[in-house]
Amino acid sequence: MTSQTIFRTLLERPNVISSKYQAKQLHAQILKLEPSSPAHLSRLISIYSNFNLLHESLFVFNTLHSPPVLAYKSIIRCYVANGLLVQSLDLFLQMRSSGKKPDHNVFPSLLKSCTLLSDLKLGESVHGCIIRLGMDFDLYTCNALMNMYGKFQKVFSDKFRIEQNVSLNQARYILPQTNANSTIINQRYSKTNCRYMVEVDRRGSIMDSVKRVFEMMPKRDVVSWNTVIAGNAETGKYEEALMMVREMGSENLKPDSFTLSSVLPILAEYVDVHKGKEIHGYAIRHGFDNDVFIGSSLVDMYAKCARVEDALQVFNILPQRDSISWNSIVAGCVQNGLFDEGLRFFHQMLKAKVKPVPISFSSIMPACANLTALHLGKQLHGFIIRVGYEDNMFVASSLVDMYAKCGYIKVARWIFDRMDVHDMVSWTAIIMGYASHGQAYYAVSLFEQMEMEGVRPTYVAFVAVLTACSHAGMIDAAWRYFNSMTQNYGIDPGLEHYAAMADLLGRAGKLDEAFELISSMHRPAGSVWSSLLSACSVHGNFDLAEKVAKKIFEVDPENTGAYVLLCNIYAAAQRWKDAAKLRYLMRNKGIKKTTAFSWIKVKNDTHAFVSGDKSHPCYDEVNETLNVLLEKMEEEGYVPDRNEVLQDVESAEEIPYCLATKRQLPSFGIISSFLGQQFE
C-alpha cells in the first residue's frame, strides 16, 4: 500500500486514528500531499476536535477562506467542550451569515451552550431555528432539546425550593412578637404565593416542552427515554418516571446504566429495598454493576433503606472508587448511626488520596456531633477553613449542629451569624442547639425571626421549638406553636410534637391535660405515654400512673422502661406486693433492663461507665472523687432521692456508678496529619 493510499484511508475512516500523535502525523501528510484541500483540512479539524485539541483545530480552521459545514461544527463542538460558550454561539452566527446551512450535528452543541449559559430564551431561539430548518425530527437534535428543557426545569425547581426555604441573614436583631409583625409575615406569604404561582406555571410549561418534543419524535432511542425519565425523576415525578421505564420495552428498548441511575435514587427515596434488589440483579445480569455510577447509586440506595451491610458489600467489591462512591459510603454509615465506621471510611478516603469536597464534610460532621468528638470536629473545621468550604450552606449547618451538640453554643451561633443566607435546616440547627442548651428564649426568638424572614418552618423546626418550650416550661407558647402547625402551615403533629407537649404538661403537673392530649392521638406510641408515666411518678399520682402503664402495655407489652418505672412507683408508694408481682411478671416474660452507659474522653482514651463494673484500674480513685462531689452537693442543699434507686429491678447497688473497659474511638491525630499534609 502506498503512502497515498494510507493517507486516503485515514481520512475516509477517521476513527482508526487513535492518538493525538497520529492526528499530527496526518496533518503533516496533508501539508505534504494536498495542502490546499478544504475537504481534507475540514476532516483534519474534525479529528483534532475529537481529541479536544482546540488550538490545533483553530490553527487549521483559520487557514480556510470559506470553511465547509464540517469545519464549523467541529470548532463549535470543540469550543463547547472547552467551556468557550459565547464563542461557540458567535461562530454559529458567523456560519449562518456566510450562507452555510447547519446540519443536525451542530445543534446539540449549541443547545448545550445555552444550558451552560443558563439562558433559556437563547435556547428557545435556537429551538426556533431548528424548526425553521426542519431539523426538529432529528433524533440527536431532539434528544439535546429535551436535555436542555429538562435541565432548565430542574434549575427552576431547585431555585424555587431554595427561595422557599432561604432567607437573608438578618438574625442580628431579635424582634418581639407584635401584631405589626404578624401583618408583615402575612404580606410576605402573599408575595411568596404570587411568586409560587408564576414559578409553577413556568416549570409546567418547560416540562410541557420536554413532553412535546418527546411526543413529536418519529423515532426514539434509549437516550430519548433516559432524558425524559431523568427529567421526571429529578423533579419528583417518581411514578411517571417508573412508568416510562416500563413503557420503554414497548419500543423494544432495554434500560441501560443511565436508566438505572435515575431509578435507583427513586427506590432509595421510597425505601423500597425489594425493588432495589431487583434492579441490583438486573445490573449484575447486564454487567452494569462494575459501573462506578451504578455502584455509588447502589451504595446509596441500600444505605437509605437501612441495609448498611449490603451497602458495604457493594462498596467493598467496587472495581473502582471515585470521590462520589467514597462520599456515598461515608454518608451511608453516618446516616445509619455507624459513626465510627463512617470516620474510618473518611480516614481511608484521605489515605486513598481522594480529595474531600464540601459534601464529604457535611456527611462526616454529624458523626463528630453525635459522638461529641469536639477535638475532631475542630480539626475538620480548620481543614474546611483552609480549603475555603466554610461558606457552603450544608457544611456551615453541619458545623452549627456539631458545635451545639458538643456544648459550644456560642461558637455555633457565631458560625450561624456569619452565614450569608440561612435555609430552613440552618435555622432549625441553631434553634435546636439553643433548645438543648436550655436557652429557650433564644430558641423561641430565633423561631419567630425565621418566620419573619419568610422561611416556612417544617416538621423538624416545630420539634425544635416545642422542645425549647418543653425545657423552659413555656406552656402557652407551646400550645400556640402546636396549634399553629396545622392552622398556619398544614403540618400534622407527629410523635415528637406530642411527646414534647406531653413532657411539658407532665412536668408542669397538668397530668390530666397531658392524658387527654395523648388520648387524642391517632395511635399513641409507648414512648409518648412513657413521658407521662415518668411525670406521674414525679408528681405522685399513682392511680393515673397505673392507667398510663396499662396504655403502654397495650401498645408495647415488653416496654422495659415502663415496667421499671411502675415498679419504682409501687415501691415509692410502699406497695411492695404489687412491686414483687410486677418483678415476677418481668422475669417470666424474660424482660431485662438494657444496660446503659455513659463515657468520657480523657486525652486519647474513651472510658465508659456501666453500672456494677469494678474492673477499671482507677475504680477506687473515681469512687473517692464521686463521694467528694456528692458531699459538696449535699452541702449546697442537694437531697438525693434514693427511694426508687433502692428498688431498682435489676441492680442491688445503691449508687450505680462504676467503671468499665476503655472504648476506642478512631485516632483523629492520624487524620489530622493527613489533613495537614496532603491538601493544604
Next chain:
DNA sequence: TTAGGGTTAG
C-alpha cells in the same frame, strides 16, 4: 445527545 453523593429530629 443522557447519569451517581450532603446539613436539622426528647
